[in-house]
Amino acid sequence: MSTKSKFFRLSNPIIQSFSFEKFLQKLPFRDLILVYHLASDEEVKHVKHLFPYRSVKQFENDLDFLSQYFDFLDWETFIKEKTEKVSRKKPTILLTFDDGYCEFYDIIAPILKRKGIFAVQFINPKFIDNQDLMWRNKVSLLVKELVDHKRSKDKMLKYKPAELQKNILSVSFQNQNQLDEVAQLLEIDFNDYLKKNPIYLTTEQVRQLKNDGFGISSHGWDHPFYNQLSLADQLKNTQKSLNFMKENQFLNDSFAFPFTDHLVTNEFFDSIFNQNPDLKFTFGAAGLKLDNYARNLQRIPMEIGNYSAKELLKNEILYYQILQKFKKNKIIRS
Ligand SMILES: [Zn+2]
Structure with missing residues (x-):
């Protein structure tokens, strides 16, 4: 569990007795x-x-709560307000979604349309049309299988399920073929799963979402760490997904890091912004935090420990107040 998650667990009971307005006064950024x-x-x-x-x-x-205190922005307004000084009564929110899951089309987009809220969907081109299963989705499926069939599979395996589970969760992007080996051992067919349950957006759905006014943007080619x-590989992976966005007339002015931008260097940012004059902003997910690379904006991850938007x-x-006290509220890159 991360330091932040531990902190939230301790602070969550305490924050309950204070009104949201009180916290809002301390909001470090208006957007x-x-x-x-x-x-x-x-x-x-x-x-x-x-997660x-x-x-x-x-x-x-969450949306109903947020609407009371914030203005939701569309992409154009967001870009405009990032570059020009605009005074607003309420602070603003840009809503984003990662990974291109089909629930965005089936469940989320209809809700957002009904409420008149815009969002950007950051996708991995490799998984559009369910051509392959993203490696971390494989991890979740394998762990699920181990949890469900602890006893029956136990004898077949040379590892104990708990040990295997820990190993599966720690498989790296480069070693993702190990996941296919474990799947064979557990008799799980990823292709069959994907065929029976298409889990990502299709080309047709992505086009429809774009026509409905949602932003479609880049999340790396195949969701690497x-x-x-x-x-060189960071730049290659990013460029491939940005090219896809350009070719398909989606947003090629933005990019959201899969997982995290932790340890990504200034050199990466200099190169990617130089190579792509259209690129305006990149996005991390470190929560409320400043970044020494000012065009890399940190997003607040909303799927932590089942807290509501208000609690989060x-x-x-x-x-942030505490980080600021220790001068740790800004990401400094090498
Ligand atoms: Zn992602």
Whole structure:
């Protein structure tokens, strides 16, 4: 568990007795960017062991709460207000979603359309049309299988399930073929799973979402862990996905790091912005935080420990105050 998650667990009971207005006065920035993946009332096996996602009701509650205190921005307004000085009564939110799960089309987009809220969906071109399963989704499926069939499979394996589970969760992007080996051992057919349950958006759905006014942007070609790649591979992976966006007339002025931009260097940012004159902003997911690379904006991850949007924002604001006291509120890159 990260330091921040531990902090939230301790602070969450304490923040309950203070009003949101009190926290809002301490909001360090007037323009927040939030990131979700999906909302569903079903058991989403390929995600369940990666992060806690919202039920549809919880997600709607989040939006209703946020609407009271913030203005939701569309992409053009967001870009405009980032570059020009605009005074607003309420602070703003840019809503973003990562990974291109089909729940965005089936569940989330209809809710957002009904409420008149814009969002950007950051996708990995490799997985559009369900051509392959993203490696972390494989991890979740394998862990789910181990949890469900602990006893029956136990004898077949030379590892203990708990030990195997830990190993599966720590498989790196480069070693992802190990996941296919474990799948064989557990008799799981990833292609069959994907065929029976298409889990990502299709080309047709992505086009439809674009026509409905949503932003479609880049999340890397195949969702690598950037700090496990060489600089050359980081640039290659990003460029490939930006080219896809340009060719398909989606947004090629933005890019959101898969997982995290932790340890990504200034050299990466200099190169990618130089190579792509259209690129305006890149996005991390470190929560309320400044970044020494001013065009890399940090988003607030909304799927932590099942806290509501209200609780998460209160915790984030409090956490920022503490980071600021220790001068740790800015990411400094080498
Ligand atoms: Zn992602």
